[in-house]
Amino acid sequence: MRISLSWLRELVSFDLAAEELADKLTMAGFEVESIEDRRTWADGVVVGQILTADRHPNADKLQVCTVDIGAPQALNIVCGAANARAGLYVPVATIGTYLPHIDLKLRPTKLRGVKSEGMICSLAELGLAKESSGIHEFEGPLSLGVDVRPLLALDDVILDVTSTANRADALSMVGIAREVAALTGSKLTLPEPPVLEAINTQAKWVSIADSKACSAYIGTLIRGVKVQPSP
Secondary structure (H helix, E strand, C coil), rough: CCEHHHHHHHEECCCCHHHHHHHHHHCCCCCEEEEHHHHCCCEEEEEEEEEEEEEECCCCCCCCEEEEECCCEEEEEEEECCCCCCCCEEEEECCCCCCCCCEEECEEEEECCEECCCEEEECCCCCCCCCCCCCCCCCCCCCCCCCCCCCCCCCCCEEEECCCCHHHHHHCCCHHHHHHHHHCCEEECCCCCCCCCCCCCCCCCCCCCCCCCCCCCCCCCCCCCCCCCCC
């Protein structure tokens, strides 16, 4: 199970680094298979806005973009994404940024004779998707030059935790939060479950053979659920 530390801290207040928490969980019988520090994935990536996007003079599939990242001078960035266009708010990897998922450190370069001073990123290049059809588009307006990590939930550390077969109670964020509260003596704060109103309900009575053994039987059928990739 993948445990988000920022989410876990919403449920239980503890003051431990990811490695210290992993040690405590390991000693309590949970196997922490990996610690994924997402904060390193986009260190140096900021919010920018594409001001212009013009066809590259020497390449049909490239565009030359001027990008405002809140600096005195707009950046000149060559981009190969078909969805790059003026007005977009986008993640921009600045010079010196290292993108671990594509093993690339950004340096000033020339692409087909045109200088490029950074990189407009897709979610795949930031490690958030297996494939991307183009650069990521933020919903604007946004402040320019700010860190993209809070916007993309990359200001977080993920623990991959395996629980044993007898600890089904720990197969949830709430279950792990209870465990961490017990291990650290920290305060546990669980959210109130939401009250949902059923829409277009139709009651169908079920005959109960033994009302002493089962006083009531209630089920809910949900239709129209679409399974898609989730975080």
